[in-house]
Amino acid sequence: MSLLLSPRDLAELVAFRHALHRAPDLSRHEEATARRVVEALQPTGPDRVVTGLGGHGVAAVYQGPVPGPTVMVRCELDGLPIQETSEIPHRSSIPGKGHLCGHDGHMATLVGLARLLGADRPRRGRAVLLFQPAEEDGSGAAAVIADPRFAEIAPDWAFALHNMPGIPLGAAALAPGPANCASRGLAISFSGKTSHASQPEAGISPARALARLIPALEQLGPGGETAPGFRLVTITHARMGEPAFGISPGEAELWVTLRTLADDDMTGLVGDARRLIEREAAAHGLAVSMSEHDVFHACTNDPQATSYLMEALNAEGIAVVPGHLPMRASEDFGLFGRQAKSAMFLLGAGEDHPRLHNPDYDYPDALIGVGVGVLHRALRDVLENASKSPRQRHAR
Template identity: 60%
Template sequence: MFLTDEELRKITAFRRELHQKPEVSGDEAQTALRLKEELSLTGPDSVVTGIGGHGLAAVYGAEPGPTVLIRAELDGLPIQEISDVAYRSTVPGRGHLCGHDGHMAILMALAKGLGRDRPTRGRAILMFQPAEENGAGAAAVLADPKFAALVPDMSLSLHNFPGVRLGHVLLREGPVNCASRGMRIVLRGKTSHASNPEQGIAPTFAVARLLDSLTGLGNNGPLGPDYSLVTVTHARLGEPAFGISPGEAQIWATLRTLTDEAMATLVSRAEELVESEARARQLQVDISYEDVFGQCCNSPEAVAQLRRALDEEGVSHDAVNSLLPMKASEDFGLFLTVAPAAMFFLGAGEDHPRLHNPDYDFPDALIAIGARVFMRVIRNILG
């Protein structure tokens, strides 16, 4: 390990500090400020702040050569933590229950090492990205004019993975995360007295039909090119009153496919279904989308670099596993539109609480493993 035991202990303490003060997507100002303070102690060649929102990037190295970008996420989740650890969240209704605090700690470990021993050529960029949980962050970073000076030749990332033995890595080429998006449907008719529903235009029957027909658009089959899933996550009809026949309703549904092409087809079919039902019931309809994630694919050249590093660091790994690709989404896939990119999945323990569970906590033992792998890639490419 390129860090001393004392340095690793301090980085673990820093991870636990972050764990206590989670901020949700788009609100990571204090997290970014604290990271900037800690990064300044490592002497980066430059730090770019406010990228894509509250994102920041620390740059190490200024000689000609390639640029390798390592990315971690800033945001926590709007979930109440129920852990009994001493460093549990102090923010009501908020928790680092996906491990982004641990991912940030891994990059801080890299910052310590890179600050002490710069690359001999090119640049290593540590990108702390905002707003991963709602799918907005990567797009905002890439669209930010500040990113033009940071465009990498390769981008890498990781995610901890409960259900896989501690420290074991899953890594494969091609698709690793599904595309998904939240579809919000608003149906508007006209209220009436509950004793005379015929005098209004109620969305009741449209909602009843759509709850079934939207779900029926998905096949929930094997994770191949034709995979699709529609999950209704919320529905509301009218006001909570007995004297009013409803005039408005909402349905929220998550659309999920393995590929972006399949997503375009599923979106078109869902919109056609909703609009047809609205016309049949003389309802106005508004459709909007949130939490939009594209497919996440690993490029062969980036995977090759990670496999070499895993082998050289003695970290066990495999490519064939029923857990990949994941049905869950990840906005890191957008970095592949800029340069070769890959994400590996680092086992958090077979019986570890799952991601987004209220009792989840990032295993500190993964900090050293993740940092070693990334540092090995950086040294292999940049020297």
């Protein structure tokens, strides 16, 4: 763990995380969380603070005296619409909302990084700490990048971490190449005609179309090993007609999540799914409409960025365990990789720790200092190497 944060720093960062945990905000409604972040950043004296970025995003800029590359470290602002069930003293005070993915811990980590950068600016280039809005619904990264002010702080390098239960506490997972799958939700609405339940032939029911589509869609994406060509279709919601015994239904709704390892494969899966749905609707005389939601792009770890993180993990004495990447789960970090050399590592929350999005999940406070140490070292290494010759860089 980094020795640059004092015990007082760590205690204050834990208290900051607990305050965030008590008051989670949902995606695109992170006004209060953003204000708390800005207040926590002010004592570190950033050269610039951008607020309202892509919604409620916050970016803090720490400028070195000599021009150089821009290195961005990113975390997330939002919580989840899940009722927390734990009995911890700092549990959520807002019914139906909880920081049950660890974004409160990620924010505390970046505030810790801000303390180090405020006390000792980069010698060249600049560091940008991004507190991204709306990660949980996949809309935040695109909104941040589309904000005209992002061009003024656009990174050459981008790093992030995510805690991960199932990995030993304080260990890490990292590898170059695919890291997180692309995914998107497809909401399907069918419209036919109701009839009396004694005369179903007088109506147009979606029942048979729905019964046929559920297994057929699943066959388009059977899952399996997370390797090139991976496709997974998950039925997440189905509803048909009214809860009445006397009515043959005239409408239905089906929600599915589509998942692929690569963005290009997602295009093909979406096309296959839409064509299948349209054929079934037509065969049963149904009108159909479809809409896409929660669009997440694939995340790919750049080899050079991964190398910097790996060296930082090794230097900080963090064990790197194999077998956890790529993940089926999605993460709204992939778009930054189209703008910069980017990489994300997973930081172990404990093998028996409650899983992400579980109602009793809580971020391990012990990870805050660990994350600060790794990210600070990687950031410094990138900026310091910007001034070295190719021969010096090769000798690292």
